[in-house]
Amino acid sequence: MDFSDIYQRMKFEAYEISESERIQLTDYLKSTVSTSRPESHAALLVFCYSSNPEPQNVALVRKFLAKQTNDYTRSAAVTGLYRIWRLATPSDIDDLLGLLTLWSVDSRHDTSIAAIECAFLLMHQLQDRHLSSILRQLLETLHEQVRRDSDLAVGLFTYACWSAYDNWARANGERRTHFDSIEEALPVYWDRHKYLLESIN
Template structure:
C-alpha cells in the first residue's frame, strides 16, 4: 500500500479507506519492523484519521512512542494521539509532559515539534494549568539555549513561539499568521505570558 498517496487522497479528496485497506494498514502497523520505517508516518496518520480511539487502537499507536522508533514515525504517533484523537485524560497529559521534557534529545527533534504544537492545543482546549506552566518553562529554556547558540533549540524555539501565537489566535478569533524566523518569533516570546493561561499570569 502507498500510505502517502492514501493520506493525500484523504486530505484533498475526502477518500475513505476500504475494509481491505484497513486490514492491510493495521497488519502493517502491527508488524515487527514498522516502527523503524519512514513510511509509518503516513500510515499512522491514515490510521488515526480513519479509526476511533478505542483502547486497542490507542495501544497500537502508543507503540510508536518508543525510544527505538524512527522519529518521523514517532512524530505522527504524537500527532495522532493528541491532535487527531485529542486524548485528554490526566495520564495522557502526563505522557505529553514527558514528551515535552525530551526536547533536548537530538534524535527526537520531529516528535518534539509535534509535542509542542499538541501541548499548546490541549492547554487551551482543557484549560490545563500544568501544560501552561510547562510551556512557559520550555519557552524560557529554549530561549536561553538559543542565546547559547544551540542549533537544536533554534527551530524548536521558533515553532514554540508560532504554536503559542497560532493557538491563541484560534481561541481568540484573531488573525492567524505563519512565521519561521527568530526575528518574527521574538516578539511573541517577549510577550509570552499573553499566550498562556491567565492563571499563571
C-alpha cells in the same frame, strides 16, 4: 499500499479507506518492521484519521512512542494521539509532558515539534493552567539556549513561538499566520503571557 498517497487523498479528496485497506494498514502497523520505517508516518495519520480512539487502537499507536521508533514516525504517533484523537486524561497529559522534557535529544527533534504543537492545542482545549506553566518554562528554557547559540534550540524555539501564537489565534478567532524566523518569533516570546493562560497562584 502507498500510505502517503492515501493520506493526501483523505486530506484533499475526502477519500475513505476501504475495509480491505484498513486490514492491510492495521496488519502493517502491527508488524515488527513498522516502527523503523519513515513511511509509517503517513500510515499512522491514515489510521488515526480513519479510526476511533478505542482502547486497542490507542494501544497500537502508543507502540510507536517507543525509544527505538524512527523519529519522524514517532512524531506521527504524537500527532495522532493528541491532535487527531485529542486524548486528554491525566495519564495522557503526563505522557505528553514526558515527551516535552526530551526536547534536547537531537534524535527526537520531530517528536519534540509534534509534542509542542499538541501541548499548546490541549492547553487551550482544556484551559489547563499547569500545562500552560510547563510551556512557559519550556519557552524560557529554549530562549536561554538560543542565547547560548544552541542550533538545536533555535528551530524548536521558533516553532514553539509560532505554535503559541497559532493556537492562541485559533482559540480566539484571530488571524492566523505562519512564520519560521527567529526575528518573527521573538515578539511572541516577549509577549508570551498573552499566548498562555494565567499563572497558577
